[in-house]
Amino acid sequence: MDRIYMDNAATTAIAPEALSVMLPCFGLTYGNASSIHATGREARQKMEDARRTVAACLGAKANEIYFTSGGSESDNWAIKGAAFANKKKGNHIITSQIEHHAVLHTCEWLEKQGFEVTYLPVDEYGLINPEDVEKAITDQTILISIMAANNEIGTIEPIAEIGKIAKAHKVLFHCDAVQAVGAIPVDVNDWNVDLLSLSGHKFHGPKGVGALYIRTGAKVETFMHGGAQERGRRATTENVPGIVGLAAALYKACSNMEENACKMMMLRDKLINGILEKIPHTRLNGHPFKRLPGNVNVSVRFVEGEALLLRLDLAGISASSGSACTSGSLDPSHVLLAIGLPHEIAHGSLRLSLADTNTEEEVEEVLRVLPEIVTTLRDMSPLYELYLEEEKAK
């Protein structure tokens, strides 16, 4: 059997439709999209077509889409750009405890620059309460940044409700929608967002390319200074192959969204139910149904997440213990701690994230292999031994 890839929240395989439109951009249409001559104009044409496609998928206008190097840059630009452009109005930013590090570390850096940040807590499912957002707003608040869907536990946040509140209070609203775009419907007007981040490689596009939506009129500083690319707001020669690939992948994902979501939810729920039924002392992390179609995140007591990952890897299964960015560090995930898991349970967590290309056979293989691995690991666990002794004594 081929390897089973269930780490699509970390990155995805590039769609053939995206690759096939990218390849000519490295060859025939290699022009600089800012050049006046025909070679340049041809590249620009492709890039502007891509911009219109991305805008259409988000309910935005083409001139509100700015291409970037990825989700992290979009988050940095949105948050730092909004903070510095509006610092005369106030210095307060509202975000949540479960954001991606591209948001959290940016906010922490801004605190050192004199900004004040409120990190809102979440409930046991990872949901942000819109009332908490409203209560946190002061006359100093200039920006709210809340993610659309969490990359670790898959919880989908009430973005439209938060957007209404932001709009009513005339506070800029940024949404890290990197996990949502291509997976669930995203509309910048339904959501009332002013800024929205997305990343190509999370929806079967290429790596190293993303976009930031900036609503017309939203005050945001330039992030990258230099040439006049991206309407003078983001310098550097445009990554035409990446941009074209991103747009093709997004178009495909949005065209097949319902069908893909149905399939993935079926596989997701089969995995979740199978794990909870077959392996004792497991729990589902994240919301039971307000969750991304492809996200499974479970805690397995008496087992180390890293050990679980290594054994799965040996068995030909690529998974994650949380977010790829924190693997390699031994700190438990900030998201799992924020939903109230004790350290030792947060440590034994596993994320399986699906794509529409995963199959029922693959799910069955995981459900066959995983319980065996857990049994083996628990047999070696002093904590499990202790637990069994305590149970016997009862």
Ligand SMILES: *Cc1c(COP(=O)(O)O)cnc(C)c1O
């Ligand atoms: C992956 C991810 C990012 C970072 O995107 P890159 O393109 O890898 O920089 C940001 N936010 C979320 C929610 C993500 O899942």
